[in-house]
Amino acid sequence: MKTVMEQECRPLSDCIHLSNLFNGAMEWNSPEELIVSPQSQKEHLGTVKIPSGQRIRLALEQLQCFEVVEEQFLAWGISFVNAIALQPSNPAFGIQPNQTVVMAAPKSGWLEVHFQQPVRRVQAVVTSSRRTILSAYNQDGHEINRTEMASFDRASLPKVLPSDQLIVQGTNIHKVTFYTFDGQLIVDQFQIEF
Template sequence: MQCNLQLQEIIDDNFIKSQAAIASPDWDIAEYESSLLVIRPKSVCLNLEALTCFEVVEHQFHPFGVTFKNAIALQPSNPAYPPRSGTIVLMAAPKSGWLEATFLQPIARFCCYVTSSQRTIMSAYDSQGMLIDQVTTQPNLAGSDSSTPPNTQLQINAPNISRITFYAFDGQLTLDDLSFEC
């Protein structure tokens, strides 16, 4: 398993205001020094560009506190699913229209950009499996007559999020620029 952590600090008047980790699956875990104190950053942004096309995405970001089910990395060849940034997105596969992210420790905010062929529901659950919140977007393929643009931002702010699911009613969906905060 591979991972990489880059910290970006925003400094204002000699104080660190916030720290965000850019999580990439490109650092050999054997290089991890177990005697080092690990400080989890408050914010994590997933670097999908470090994934390879058609790579099954499950545990690559586990060191940063998140695992996935039913996800692959993809460079969309269909212009209806444009990436928001870079060239790689996550796509729900092999089962169409469903993707899940599970967090090792509860988070308080999750954000991503969704493009989908069907109405998509993003749901947040606590560690007991109870629904905390959900948001919905309409179909938003590029080049369609949808009033919702592709790469629509979906965000949930709520304490104790342990799992996020996406459901697109057997449609296709892609995710880009995923981030979360403790």
């Protein structure tokens, strides 16, 4: 008999390892969106195969401040490169007190996210001191889609840095990068559609 993790996904409930449910690692936000929590390395029991059409949102708010973000969402086949969880104290970022976001660090202005299972849509809210580009790549590393923040004049920046929801779509996205030249960027409300 196949275990839950080995079964081919039909409804999503056939694909979720029961220990994840009992550990509170995910919750339903709506019938269309699943909120997934970060997990420690010892909690990680394998990768959940998510069915096509399912949307998930990463519960970034559950990360610890100053935590290096790499494999906390690996159970869902998602890993980060050059990312740290942060609660920005600079009011220019326009973030509520105690709100946790992901910042590009230690290298400023560049953040990468890898997907073990191809996805078809990635969206996030980006706040940046410069115009930010979100690019999507296939398994061969070729760019398949790109979007960017609306243009703004750095000399006339308001007291609160601009934020924009960036979305890329494609049939076989395996990696996305957020990039801003010579600037700082933070990412929040990170959603993925498989």
